[in-house]
Amino acid sequence: MKHLPSILMYDTKPYDREFFESVNQRYGFTIKYLSDRLTDDNAILAKGYDAVCLFVNDYVTPKVAEVFASAGVKLIALRCAGYNNIDLPSVYGKIHVVRVPAYSPHAVAEHTVALLLALNRKVHRAYWRTREFNFSLTGLMGFDLHGKTAGIIGTGQIGRLVAQILGDGFGMRILLHDPYPAGEWAASHRFSYVPLETLYRESDVISLHCPLTPQTIHLINDESLSLMKKGVFIVNTGRGKLIDTKALIQALKRGHIGAAGLDVYEEETEYFFEDHSDTHIQDDVLARLLTFPNVLVTSHQAFFTREALTNIAETTLKNIDDFFSGRSLENEICYQCDMASCRKKETGRCF
Template identity: 60%
Template structure:
């Protein structure tokens, strides 16, 4: 099979080429740095499948072009699939597969890194001491021990995070549209409604998929319910948070700090070096101006272990499709 990869970086090529050349797979892989869009879908001509990441656009127009060129598979090398029009893919007879779990520990640990840095002002202290300023003014944090964490979604990443936070001695409240009471009893956590979670949590971390129901779930109304000074973490999808509402919450000190590994309009910036350009996104620029906000470039997954797992699962998905066998990681419209 010939597979055309979009939105690739050097580390993608290294991890996929290492596995693809070991004799197990042997696919014909073509890499493109550009993100998949309707304007460059033509690059997939002659391919059996395409492999895409979080900032590629597989909307109805793109999928129609892929189908017309004979593409039969969209292989996501990530867990989320909100950038794929599943209905259009089904209508065009294109299969969609994903990597549901590559390293939940990697993302969970990154969320904790953001939390600790924000709480203890590590990022501010780092720049101060480099400049010879060893004052403690403005660096006051709080004990995590005894505080309440609110976890939205209790999938693999969330459960890894909950284990870490329980180790800190935090009380954990959780919300999930499909609560697992058996897990809750084993983990020593409590499922509650979203409104109660917002009211009681000192730290809120988002780990739910982006759907029409969860888009902008963090908005001016829900922020108004939160405990003043709450720390908000998002390592899921950018559009779970309405950024302008977040900025207003920060200005009003309703939100004490925000750790964001994702941003709702990240496609034009994340994974690229834009340091030599003037930032055209005024909302992102405003967000970056707060000293109680940490933004990282969607790097929560970025560990050696995760990259290897992503490559292996993606290539396994493609091999299963080529063999006509069952697709364990298929994503179907309406499923």
């Protein structure tokens, strides 16, 4: 009889349980749901489980990796695309890691455009005004997106969809930057790949869709901000650390930035996904950011659609089933994945 693995899921919300329970009816895995995020102290709770399921703010430090390995954990199943929260060298050769590379690019792309439209047409400000019976138009003027230039940094699935919505849908001129250009796709839409400096200088709107790597940390900083047009709109639905928030705040204070739409924040771990309405925010940088009328912050919700949550649960549980059934791991990652020493291409697994 096939062994059904037991799974410990950290940082679980009611909606996680709803979607995973629905999909798990096909698999019959034993899943224990914990509301707490993973820490060095509670990693030991994984003892006796075959796999752990983690989200973006569950950090696998070298200490956690050691505890998991000693506890008999064989698989870390990320229910997210990013994996910068995993110390990959610490788990390599001991615990396999799988992820959900694409759960709903449409969800994130649509939220990106929603932030841009809300900021441009001041929808968030108008909402609060009219609730107080203030129907004045003063301070609510926007601009036509048609004919303006949008710069898209990162042209994976999400970046391409945003480019198509803004270019094909709104009639914007589209500039692209990616170290791995999709030239055929860009040509078919009459979009242009350009150097970063050109994108910074010519874009009226800049949208970030690149992964967080050592090369992209604080991609938006004092220097890059100084190259941008006065009044530029910046939207980030990628990773918080793509933007140096203190530099962004200074540019906002100078009036150089027209608006910023942020679904992520570089120090979001302590705040996002939780209700802090009855407490004071101790993060002075975040608190200052929230004071600007031309900044719209959402709580890492770009992915949050029914379709995306269904895909996350389906891919995560399939990853787990593939591992314990001995099949190739399409979505496995390791710190050698881009190196010749990774065995995934030959064996279907990284080690």
